[in-house]
Amino acid sequence: MSEGKRILILSNSIYTATDGMEFIDGWVALEGDIIAAIGEGAVPAAELKVADEILDYRGKLVTPGLVDAHTHLVFGGSRERELGMKLRGASYMEIHQEGGIKSTVKATREADEKILADKAMATLRNMLLHGTTTAEAKSGYGLDLETELRVLRVMRDLNDAQAITLVPTYMGAHDVPPEFKNADQYIDYMLKEVMPIVQEENLAEFCDIFCEKGIFELDETERYGKAAMEMGFKLKVHADEIEPMGGAGLAADLGATSAEHLMAISDEDIEKLAQSGTVAVLLPATTFFLMAEGFAPARKMLEAGVHVAIASDYNPGSSPCENLQMAMSMACFQMKLTPVEILKAVTLEGARAIGREEEIGSLEVGKKADLVIFDAANPDYLLYHFGVNAVLDVIKEGHRVVHNRVINPAALAELQSTRKYQKE
């Protein structure tokens, strides 16, 4: 049960992400870490009476906390040396042959827990300042048992050490490491040697696989995905990022929670996603950074009835940017999604993509008190005034951890002690 301070939030521009009352001019009451009540118009006298604190955000846009449903949070090193190659026209797969993921695997294997944690901690700080309150986080730069476990344990510890809730994904199937003859042999190793330990230590909720020509083929993805789900993992698939392979259709057939990237998805597979309810996680900042031809057909997917989420894809190779607002800008100006469609894609649909739609992603009674306050009067202004961080305040589980654009250490400490108390 939620106990604790009752905070009343006022705004004439509240985006709730719920059907029927998508936007309200009204108020939200938080109690402890939960949304206790929400309403339109003037605040009832009874609400005013029980409020311990009133936060007046009239003139500002209030939304659910942002959910970044696709990040490769923990890794060693960086890949800026690939930039010159990219500018001379080298493709992602050409760079992959010489370095790419392999170079990050090398750097990650060489980094100890503290180096990895400190680096990810700095990233998470940036994410929080830009409005992210929950993030999915993939492993996949260790590939061997020891490093994958190190990365996943770093994620587990980070979950307690800072404000953003992390939802961990094991992505050993990011590349075939040089120690193995072929993908099949490596898949056997993951299934037999790595994933039972990941499961035993409860280190990941999802598994993900990079289904791409030259990485994991369609039949390999199918075998791995089926086996992972049989073990009890939920499934995500990196699909149709570069070559149209039918990875999205396979994800739908397997009952995956999400299919991600989808720049080269076919019309047939769009229909399959709509039928299965598999969430399309689109990553426009990646398309931008890869200087690739086409953005994922977001409008077509929405029209077909697909659930569309937008995420950052934060990673060292194809989207070294943890600011989700950057991906939101790309979704607007390159995919031509409306500001309201974008807000839904980074809140409720982001939550759905990580299986958390019952807990977070919208402002509804009983959901977590995760909110963002933007220095914008409405969604149109938010997307129109691009290129700057529009986040003023972030409320995480009822604690105002970002206030006036800076992190509030006292509120962070309070959040941590409340969480600790709830665990005991």
Ligand code: IZC
């Ligand atoms: O490190 O290149 N696409 N995985 C699949 C990536 C990009 C990350 C990387």
Ligand code: ZN
């Ligand atoms: Zn990715």
